[in-house]
Amino acid sequence: MIRAHSVESVRTAEAAAMAKLPEGELMSRAAHGLAEVAAARLTDVEGTTVVGLVGAGNNGGDTLYAIAQLAESGFASAVVLVPSAGRSGVHAAGLQAAESAGAVVHVAADDAQDAVEATAEADLVLDGIVGIGGQPGLRPEAARLVDAIDDDAWVIAVDLASGLDPAGEAGEDDAVWADETVTFGTPKPVHLLPAGEAATGRLTVVDIGIEVDDVPATVERLTWDDVARMWPVPDRGDDKYSRGVLGVVAGSEAYPGAAVLCSTAAAEAGVGMLRYVGTPTPVALVHQAVPEAVVGQGRVQAWVVGPGLDTEADTAEARAQLAAAREALASDLPAIVDAGGLALVEGRRAAPTVLTPHAGELARLLTRLESAPAGTDDRTQGGSGAAAGTPGAGGPLSGPADAGTEVTAADVKADPLRHARRLAALTGATVLLKGATTLVVTEGEPVRSQADAPPWLATAGAGDVLSGVIGSLLAAGLSPHDAASLGALVHGVSADRASGGGPLRALAVAHGIRPTVRDLLARGRSAPA
Numbered sequence: 001m002i003r004a005h006s007v008e009s010v011r012t013a014e015a016a017a018m019a020k021l022p023e024g025e026l027m028s029r030a031a032h033g034l035a036e037v038a039a040a041r042l043t044d045v046e047g048t049t050v051v052g053l054v055g056a057g058n059n060g061g062d063t064l065y066a067i068a069q070l071a072e073s074g075f076a077s078a079v080v081l082v083p084s085a086g087r088s089g090v091h092a093a094g095l096q097a098a099e100s101a102g103a104v105v106h107v108a109a110d111d112a113q114d115a116v117e118a119t120a121e122a123d124l125v126l127d128g129i130v131g132i133g134g135q136p137g138l139r140p141e142a143a144r145l146v147d148a149i150d151d152d153a154w155v156i157a158v159d160l161a162s163g164l165d166p167a168g169e170a171g172e173d174d175a176v177w178a179d180e181t182v183t184f185g186t187p188k189p190v191h192l193l194p195a196g197e198a199a200t201g202r203l204t205v206v207d208i209g210i211e212v213d214d215v216p217a218t219v220e221r222l223t224w225d226d227v228a229r230m231w232p233v234p235d236r237g238d239d240k241y242s243r244g245v246l247g248v249v250a251g252s253e254a255y256p257g258a259a260v261l262c263s264t265a266a267a268e269a270g271v272g273m274l275r276y277v278g279t280p281t282p283v284a285l286v287h288q289a290v291p292e293a294v295v296g297q298g299r300v301q302a303w304v305v306g307p308g309l310d311t312e313a314d315t316a317e318a319r320a321q322l323a324a325a326r327e328a329l330a331s332d333l334p335a336i337v338d339a340g341g342l343a344l345v346e347g348r349r350a351a352p353t354v355l356t357p358h359a360g361e362l363a364r365l366l367t368r369l370e371s372a373p374a375g376t377d378d379r380t381q382g383g384s385g386a387a388a389g390t391p392g393a394g395g396p397l398s399g400p401a402d403a404g405t406e407v408t409a410a411d412v413k414a415d416p417l418r419h420a421r422r423l424a425a426l427t428g429a430t431v432l433l434k435g436a437t438t439l440v441v442t443e444g445e446p447v448r449s450q451a452d453a454p455p456w457l458a459t460a461g462a463g464d465v466l467s468g469v470i471g472s473l474l475a476a477g478l479s480p481h482d483a484a485s486l487g488a489l490v491h492g493v494s495a496d497r498a499s500g501g502g503p504l505r506a507l508a509v510a511h512g513i514r515p516t517v518r519d520l521l522a523r524g525r526s527a528p529a
């Protein structure tokens with residue numbers, strides 16, 4: 001698992017480490033690690049010239065010492081001092097080290113043209129303008145230099161790409177776009193969140209000896225090695241019931257394929273048993289595609305509600321299916337609610353719940369729930385009574401300050417984390433917000449952020465597959481947070497393997513789940529203890 005820590009936690013850990021080490025040791029370790037990566041990359045890109053853009057803080061200090069090391073190694077090295085105070089505005093000892101090693105020094109404020117030219121000519125740029133002490137955005141003097149960077153230059157962000165919000169909360173267009181980021185001690189939230197991930201590029205963490213293992217993370221990312229640790233593997237005492245039965249209420253006469261995709265994925269994920277509830281066309285298709293499935297209601301350990309569900313359909317069979325969906329939502333069993341099922345969500349469920357909207361669905365759901373008149377108290381799912389909303393639990397539909405205004409898909413895309421948090425707070429559910437980076441938000445837990453899939457996964461039906469995988473994990477007893485994030489990981493890896501760099505169809509992702517889980521489990525078995 002990759003764990004990212006808040007700036008505050010990093011500062012505390014750094015202070016503790018610094019108290020035990022000689023002065024300047026942490027910066028020296030950071031600069032050394034940075035210079036090693038920079039030297040390797042100069043070799044990779046067959047480059048000879050490096051420039052460091054140096055800001056007022058310790059981020060600039062790291063950069064100056066790294067440039068000193070690169071100059072000593074024989075690379076043509078320069079620094080551009082960004083602050084208006086010039087030499088007196090940057091880390092003094094670092095500047096002296098860089099100069100003594102032979103780096104050329106340009107002061108942007110005094111000699112703007114020279115500084116811009118030195119920046120434009122470099123094969124490799126170290127962005128040391130600002131690190132975890134920075135405010136989001138670039139000041140004009142910094143922006144001018146960043147604009148001058150050659151498109152072909154390799155850009156390494158020091159700790160984080162300058163201009164980004166270190167917390168990864170605020171989206172920022174005005175930032176360095178790095179090919180690579182070399183960070184120190186531990187990743188920061190911005191490296192893993194949609195607001196900063198693309199501008200971060202490849203991420204390397206340099207160990208500088210700070211201790212964060214026992215410090216709660218702000219953002220986490222599951223990696224391949226977590227699958228063997230978390231996946232529910234049956235043992236000799238298990239039978240199909242003890243492993244977990246999944247009920248699937250999905251598909252409709254309008255969208256029968258969703259039932260097939262969801263059920264196939266659940267079967268591929270190795271669910272103990274699958275019960276399918278639907279209308280005649282998807283029933284026939286599920287029978288054919290997933291002969292393992294049993295049709296009709298019965299005892300289950302968890303529900304998938306909603307992929308391909310047509311909440312407008314009005315035949316007797318469709319009404320019976322919708323009643324089953326409402327009953328599932330009103331039950332005290334874990335449920336994952338997707339697509340059409342989201343339209344049936346009225347507020348809090350008492351039982352463990354995963355909601356899996358894409359941006360448009362999240363916007364619609366937030367708008368509807370936040371505009372529900374206060375005091376309307378039918379917060380049961382479909383009103384059948386078993387799991388009434390939790391009275392007094394913070395006023396489930398009272399919502400945050402911006403309640404009542406319409407939320408659009410564009411709002412959600414511009415600030416995905418904040419909106420996912422809003423829905424999690426409003427419903428008490430785990431919210432999995434789909435996208436190139438999929439966010440899993442549960443109140444009181446570190447955000448999980450998964451980016452395992454290629455853009456080819458943006459194809460109809462891919463979400464139906466995801467719901468089947470997560471459903472099977474819920475049925476096996478995983479928490480909503482683990483089921484959602486582990487499901488997203490395996491779904492993304494399956495997509496990546498099935499794509500192999502080319503087009504993808506959802507059914508291929510579903511059929512890839514079984515070999516993907518098998519191989520990731522085998523990887524765990526062969527890993528050193």
Ligand SMILES: NC(=O)C1=CN([C@@H]2O[C@H](COP(=O)(O)OP(=O)(O)OC[C@H]3O[C@@H](n4cnc5c(N)ncnc54)[C@H](OP(=O)(O)O)[C@@H]3O)[C@@H](O)[C@H]2O)[C@@H](O)CC1
Pocket residue numbers: 014015018026027028030055056057058059060062083129130131132133134135136137138139142158159160163184208
């Ligand atoms: N602590 C440690 O032990 C270790 C820390 N390490 C390193 O230190 C870094 C943190 O250093 P830090 O705290 O000095 O802050 P940092 O980000 O360099 O600069 C803040 C200054 O920049 C300015 N500024 C602000 N916003 C701006 C903007 N948008 N655009 C332009 N300028 C802006 C503002 O100055 P102002 O101009 O306002 O006076 C502010 O004071 C960390 O990321 C890591 O690299 C490593 O060496 C390992 C050991």
Ligand SMILES: Nc1ncnc2c1ncn2[C@@H]1O[C@H](COP(=O)(O)OP(=O)(O)O)[C@@H](O)[C@H]1O
Pocket residue numbers: 339358433434435436437438453454455456457458459460461462463464465466
């Ligand atoms: N650009 C992208 N890169 C990687 N994965 C993506 C991208 N866009 C969407 N996805 C993933 O594709 C799936 C799409 O799901 P969804 O929109 O629900 O499709 P459908 O409703 O048609 O099944 C989600 O798992 C989502 O995270």
Ligand SMILES: [K+]
Pocket residue numbers: 059127128129130131157158159160161162
């Ligand atoms: K930086």
